[in-house]
Amino acid sequence: MSEHRREGLVLSIAVGIVAMTFGVLADATGLSLPQIMVMSAFLFTGASQFAAVSVIDGGGSSFAAVGSAMLLAARNALYGPVVSRLFRGSTFRRGLSAQFVIDETTAMASTQDDDATAADAFWWTAIWLWSLWNIGSVGGAFLGSFVAEPETYGLDAAFPAAFIALLVPHLRERPGRVASLVGGVLAIAAVPISPAGVPLLVAALGVVPGWLVQRRQPAESAP
C-alpha cells in the first residue's frame, strides 16, 4: 500500500475508535440508532456531532445544539478552495464530493506533491474514514458502557499529533510559517472569548499576513 493511503488508514482507525465514543455518548443522550446512523453518514463532521450531542446531554436546547454544530461545520467551507481543483466532472458531482471535504481529507490531500496523488489521498482517506466513522458510531451505540474512555489510551491526543505531521509540509516556506504562527496566536486569543468553532474561523485570518510575506518575496513563490 502506498504511503499516503497507509497514513490515511492509520488516521481513520484512530478516528474510528473516537467514533465509538460518539456512539456511546449519543446513545446515552437518548438518540435512536437510526438517528446516530444518519448523523454519522450524512452530517459526517465529527466535531459538530460531538458538539450537538454534548449540548443536549448537558440539558441545552435543540437550537443551541444546532447552533454550536454549525459553528464547527463552518470551517469546512474554507477547505473547499484548497481541494476543489481535485474534483472533476459536473457541478452536481463536485457538489456531492463536497460531502467528504473535512479536516482529515483536506489534510491528507494538501500534503501531497502533485494533484494526482492528492486526489488519490483525498479519496482513499474519505473511503477509510467514512467507513470506519460509521462502523465505529454504530459499534459504540451497541456496546455502550463496555467501551472504555478513549482518554485512557491517549486517543484524544492522537488527532492533534497526526495533524502536526500533516502540518509540517505547509511550513517549508516562509509564507506558510507566518500563516501558521498568526493563525495559532489568533486561535489562542479567541478561545477564552468565543464559542467552540469560532477560534478556527478567526485563525483563517492568518493567511493575510502570510500572503503579504509572499508578495514581498516573489522569489520564494509557492511550487
Next chain:
Amino acid sequence: MSWLSIWIMVAGAFGFKVLGVLGLSRVAAGAGRSFHTMTALIPASLFTALIIVQTLVTDEELVLDARVWGVGAGIVAVWRRAPFTMVVLSTMAVTALVRWQTLV
C-alpha cells in the same frame, strides 16, 4: 434530539461544504493570483489552530494536561522523521502514561 434538528444540521453542514467547493473556489478563481495564494495558505493557519484547540482546550477553556506531553512527544517524533504511525502511537503512549501517572 428531534429528527428535525438532525436534518437541519445535515443540510447546514453539507451547505457549508458545497459553499466551499463550488462557491468559494469560483470566487478564488475569479479573484486571481492573490486569492489563490491565500487559499493555499489556509491549511497552514487552520491546522495550526486545530492542533492548538485539540491539545489545549477543554470545554472552551485553555487547559494544560497530559495531552501537552503526548503532543510534545509527537513533535519530537515528527522532528526525528519518524513514520506517521509511530508519531500517532508515541503520542498516545505518552499521553496515556502521563494521565495514568497523575491519576495514581
